[in-house]
Amino acid sequence: MVAVSDRERERIAAVLADAVRGAEPGEVPERLCAVAVRLLPVSGASVALCGEGIPVPLSASGPRAAELMEMQATLGDGPCLWAAETGAPVYVPDLRGGRDAVRWPVFAQQAAAVGVRAVYALPLGDRTACLGTLDLYRDVPGELAGDEVRTAQLVADVLTAALTALPLGEGDGLRPPGEEPWLSALATGHDVVHQAVGMVMAQLGVGADDALARLRAHAFAQGRTVFDEGRDVVGRRTRFDDRD
Known part of the structure; x- marks a missing residue:
């Protein structure tokens, strides 16, 4: 695997920081989804938090990414839900072949029907405290290269830090009176x-x-x-x- 150089890591960190600079709390997930698509060879990205029995969709880079996120919430199955449950990354290089197509057959069939061939789901947080997932979608099958995996993880790390730092809503003492909590709105x-x-x-x-x-x-x-x-x-x- 090709390691991400210190200079490249700094460049990526600067891009991520610039993406969220001046953003309102509710805009942060959407902006980071957009920058993930810019930095990586993927066609879409979405973010969902762990919920009781069902993921909480926060944002997506576009309609198809949102559809795939909602598809897994409806099925109650898929790589993104598995990543949230285990707290470990799930990389699905080909939804039409091999064990990935068999592991989540209904999701694989539906995702392929809308043109998605690969999914990469990264947990936000860790195995002991998973907040949710950053989910990346690609139109062509294939693995992410080593440097691309590291870039994806860096995006997930920044997203985790941003979400844990944001005021979540009622009772946090950080929201002006009468203003709707950003998480409730999303x-x-x-x-x-x-x-x-x-x-x-x-x-x-x-x-x-x-x-x-x-x-x-x-x-x-x-x-x-x-x-x-x-x-x-x-x-x-x-x-x-x-x-x-």
């Missing part, structure tokens, strides 16, 4: 899913895990995201019962 879909899970629990008399599984299955069967399905449940446009 994670509204996640909150809706949790509300929907509670309603499905009440309708079916099941536990939270089973309710979320039912919500995901119904969304997948309808070709929708779990976030869209959750909005319909909360809006009382969709109801679950024993015949569902």
Whole structure:
């Protein structure tokens, strides 16, 4: 592997610092997604935080990256969720062949259908305290080179530092009165899913895990995201019962 020189590391760090300079808290994830696409041979990037049973999508470099993030949240499976669960990087060089296609067959098929052939998921934090993941997507199969892996990790490290330093919301003492917490504004879909899970629990008399599984299955069967399905449940446009 080719090591990143001190000069190159300094250059990358300067690019990352420039990307977030003057940014509002809610803009930081989006800016770092954009700079990851500039620095690496990838076509898209997204960021999600670990949530209870479902990832919290924060930002994406574009519509397709956002779709892939929501796809894994809907399926409850995929390399990005695995990276969050294990706290270790997951590099998937080819979604159409080898063990990667077998490991996550449904996600692999759906991702390939929208033109994505490789996924690289890096945990934010470490094995003992994983905050979420930086997820990188590429249109062509292949491994990241050694220097590219190091660059991706540097982006993930900066993103981790930025997220842990940002005021998260209620009770942090750092937000002006009356201003909406930046994390709440970005994670509204996640909150809706949790509300929907509670309603499905009440309708079916099941536990939270089973309710979320039912919500995901119904969304997948309808070709929708779990976030869209959750909005319909909360809006009382969709109801679950024993015949569902």
